[in-house]
Amino acid sequence: MNTPVATLYFISVGVFALGAFQAAIMARGSTYAKTCLTFSALCLCFALFQLTCGLQLTASNFSVAMLTHKWVNIFSVLLIPLTWYLVASLEDKPSSFRHAYIVAGFAGCVITFNYFSEYGFRFESVFQDGLITLPWGEQVWIFSGEPTVVFRAMRLMSLALLVYIMLFSIRITRLGEKRTSRLFWIALGLMLVAGLLAGLSDSGVIKLPYLGGFGFLFLAVSFSALVGKDVSNRRIEELQIYSELQHEIEHRKIDNQRFEHVLNSDLLTGLPNRAGALLSLDALLELNLQSQTKLGIFIFDVDQLGIVNGTRGYQAGDQLLIEVAQRLQTNVRDSDIVARLGSGRFLVAASGLKTERCVTLVYEKLAGALASPFYVSDSLLSITSSVGAAVFPDNISANEDLLSAAELALHDAKSDGIGKLRFYHPSLKDTMQERIAFESALKEALANREFFLCYQPQVSATSGNTVCLEALIRWQHPLYGLVMPDKFIQLAETMGIIASIGAWVIDASCEQLSNWRAMGFTDVRVAINLSAQQLLVSDLEETVTSALQRHRLCGGDIELEITESVLMRDPERAIERLGALQKLGIRLSIDDFGTGYSSLGYLRILPVNAFKLDRSFVWDMDTGGKGLEICATAIGLAKKLGLEIVAEGVETKEQLTQLRHLGCDLLQGYLFAKPLSVEATSLFLTSSHRPWQSAIHADAGFDIPLVMASGYTADAP
Template identity: 55%
Template sequence: MDGPVAALYLISVGALAMCAFQAALLARSSSYVRACWTFALICLTFALFQFANVRQQLAPDLASAIAAHKWVNFFSLMLVPQIWYLIASLDERQGAFRATYCVAAAAAWLAAQNFIAPYGYRFAQLAVDAPATLPWGERAFLLAGETTYAYGLNRLLALGAMLYAALFCVRARRQRARFSNGLVWLSVVLIVVSTSLAPYSDKGALKLPYLSGFGFLFLAASYLLLVRREATQRLTEKIRISAALEREMESHKLASQRFEYALANDALTGLPNRAGALDRLRAMFLASESSLTRMAVLLLDLDRLAIINGTRGYEVGNQLLVEVAHRLRTVKRKNGLVARLGSARFVVGIAGHKTCAALEREVEAVMAAVKPPFSISGAVLNMSFSAGVAIYPDHASSAEDLLASAGLALHQARDAGPGNLRVFKPSLQQSLSERIGLENALKEALEKEQFFLHYQPQVRAADERVVCLEALIRWQHPSLGLVMPDRFIPLAEATGAIAAIGSWVIDAACRQLAEWRAMGFAEVRVAVNLSAQQLLMSDLGDTVQLALQRSGLRGDDLELEITESVLMQDPQRSIERLEALRGLGVRLSIDDFGTGYSSLGYLKLLPVHAFKLDRSFVRDIGKSEKDLEICATAVGLARNLGLEIVAEGVEDAVQAAQLRQLGCHLLQGYYFARPLPAHAATAMLLEDRSGAAGVASLEAG
């Protein structure tokens, strides 16, 4: 194949094939996947169109030229629906592909006519039968003659494709889309010009081969340049996003590590907390098992920390805890453990000893380290510690059981008074087993409906009418029988079951009051005790509000009792929680008033309605002048603060009379009634109402 035109056509065939290959490669990384694949197909079709043109131009005779010309026609027909499909794939409007399918059907019909007709679909008659001489002297077989209506139809389809492309480019230009580049516009103009010359060649007015393939080659290069630039930008953006994600993941990892550290460590002292201590104790336990050595767990409880917090403030108490932690660190062995388990409780893990005597010496060293007075904020504090010790393998077979055994020993030490140390004894093992069994049963007790409520009335001192019933939870254990709250409530708090149990008590008490209200007892309310953990739970207000709504009660139908010692653990936070509860209209009272170490400065800030005078003062009111004076002082304090005062533990008429004389508003105790089941409490309310009705009728008579 000689001649410059043929050479240019063949070069364009290779260039267009390369463009098709690159467009297919770009389809994998471009956001225009369908458009890239379509463009690759168009490039390949144009390459075949150019090759068929070469075959026609260099044909040895007319028959060969016509055969080649039919392929030129075929590939030109295939280009029109492909171009429609390309624009439709870039155009995101609905219905963009419908016209494409119509054009494709028309092109398929024309292609069939092309191979049936003697000269192809383009010509009805030919005006030439020999190669023509081009203006620059080269000879090529260029066919010309009378065109057909089918050819006119294809021209209309091609014109529609160009118009669609032009409208799309205008819209893209206005929207500043990626394909609104000037190169695209220039390429479109070149295609329009080269395509518009074809009719003149077909009529013989111009002796030029079809040039639209060269115009498209410029468009292909421009398009691939833009797509490649976009792909490069996407790759750069992907790298940037990957780097940002990597930084974010690293930041998240560091935050997660900080969070895990916070979960396992005490913020005040920097020591491990309970979770961290258990992890370390488990590791120490495994090491002791493998090395056949002994280990001990020493639990230390700082006596009278609540007094320090109440009298000198929490800042001094916190500094004291930090100093205790520092002293314990100084005596800790390399393979030992020092952790803070709670408010005033520390655990020391001792390992790596062969004999109990070595363990005892290290325990003595720890106790000696915390024995000297503490100098805090210029004050010298003489503190004592209660301590419990448990030893592996003598007292437990796991880290958790060892810590629990030390806890039982500590409990025994505290019962003996401040400053005592006790070692776990095998006789306490039964208590430990019972505790574990009780914990397991406690988890299922609520589900199996083993809890029920008793109600102890509070009567008005003036006329002994029942105005409030305190709800007291009981547990009917399937084998142990009746279990009282002082035995299972601490377990519920330790195991985290107190939230569900406390919610059930509030809800059950409200339901019972709703029943009493339905019976006409309009002035009676119920009181429920809150544990320390319940008060500090964030969803307590939601629990109370939901219980009131379900029962159709008002806020002041419910009274919540909080012990004084619980309030003083965190006065500021307690005040915030109580304010939220009072906002619901709920009545609030301080239980066991006088037994804690409260600050009067805090007491006047508490948003409560009543104090409950502890039974320990009421018990000896008739025998002890001091107790009588304490009761009188408490009543005077309540009166000055505008609060009700409830005396609990009233057991005889003398106590009731003295408390009434002092000005107590409400009385509660065995003298009036023991805690009663719901049906018995209902009977008492009925009797109380009938008695009041009888008194009213006598007064009326």
């Protein structure tokens, strides 16, 4: 069956298809590609809507007509989110796009309902079979019936879309011509009339095909005119923006000198940054080359900056950096350069130096300026700086190479610990390559299980019983062999991996103590050494608590040893952290007492249980030096403070006798045992032959053999 009405629908299909093709072509290379493509999709959807309407009108029977009617429904639903998205692309607002996505989601649900419903989403039921005869005698299929709730909701959505288009049109047509505005409003009126007629047809009041597609032909022309006008206006705006940008560029050219200053300066300290320093070094190199003098390059790296940032906050760290910069500037000449290279690194370039001695004097002056404590966050902080130095023309010529040489020397200094000075020399490159390989191996040592622990006993000076076992870490590497802690502990601190290594030591020590407790050794505890990063930065309390719980131990089963120098870096923070550890029941002791710069005032308030006499004082007891007086004074001080005292490095019976008479509590050294492997320590604990016990009770001369229990021993502490 073919009718003139259906023919009009099929003709409109071609018109819409042509419009879709034209809009797609316009999208290529256009800044409004999204709008053009959406308009193309909308025209294509209207073409399919018109096509299915024509097929419905000319269907051969009810089933075919109803099937095509469902397709009419699908394309009519798709028109709503596409139209909404088109207007949203013209507005170009995030909220408009969000609303379009919500409408699209609702449309998807309606399409799903349309698929499973017998009569589509429009009708609960149809009034008649739908075949009607037009006044001029042609028969077409037009359905009417009882509307569904979904259809009523879609009608509301369509109404909302029309309101949205009208509001946008009121705003956008103010920029257009009057003729365009009039055409657009006529098209909107036609669409509104077509929608009302469609509703009357669905309810059975009239029998009329859907005319919305023909109304859109006028709307499409209007939208094209509006979009073209909007594109033109936006191009005008782009030209205005371009003109203003050109003006701004000219203005910036005038302020170029100020811009260069900001570009080459450090915002925090006001010093030149790395780029600014390199520019200034060019002039100094030329000056020293002409005068045949030396140019000394020093890179100072504040060792404690990470600890200050971690414990007192970045504001305190910034304050420290500002004061360091001020001190360096105060102690150089006007012709010298002071710059900040980043983080805690500062460059000092001193020119006009005639001899190597002059270079040394410059360093001593700068190091002395940084030696005094800094007042940061209402407290005094003492810092150290690792320093790398290079000299022109002795080491290298170009400014970048000279700076790289000093940085290489700094890396060498930091590898040897904190507060070191190293000068660059050509062989340092080969040395540093080896060191880098060593650092890489150290990073992998923990994962490869290359660390192990040895234990050195601490015996009671009164009973001779083993009271404590100090855990001492060792590194067994396939290439480097047995590496002692003095070779890698400071390097691990510099690399920032000491906290993870220390956590492993705590856990492994607790695990081994738990094993010894299971063997019946209930009166012995384990002493573990801590680094500065563990005490002042890392989550030490959580690490210790977790290890104790995992191995079913209590706080009094372990003792944490902190070196005196670590405590004095930040005494207030150290006291705070030690107090938190003491609340867990953990014993605390000061290691290497007497070798640092401690204050007796701090010693009085430190929450510790014991301190260890450094081995250097014990060794000096036999040489007739002042070691005996120092040991006597330290032991007397410990007694008055109610602290336990441990003497390290006890190797002779004379030292044993003297320390006992002075009242020392615990003794540790080769006289009793070297650091022992786990197996050797277990044999040591079970051994009943302990020659020093009888000597302690008799307090008389005796021959004391060095204990060499079977198993691996590592001599160094």
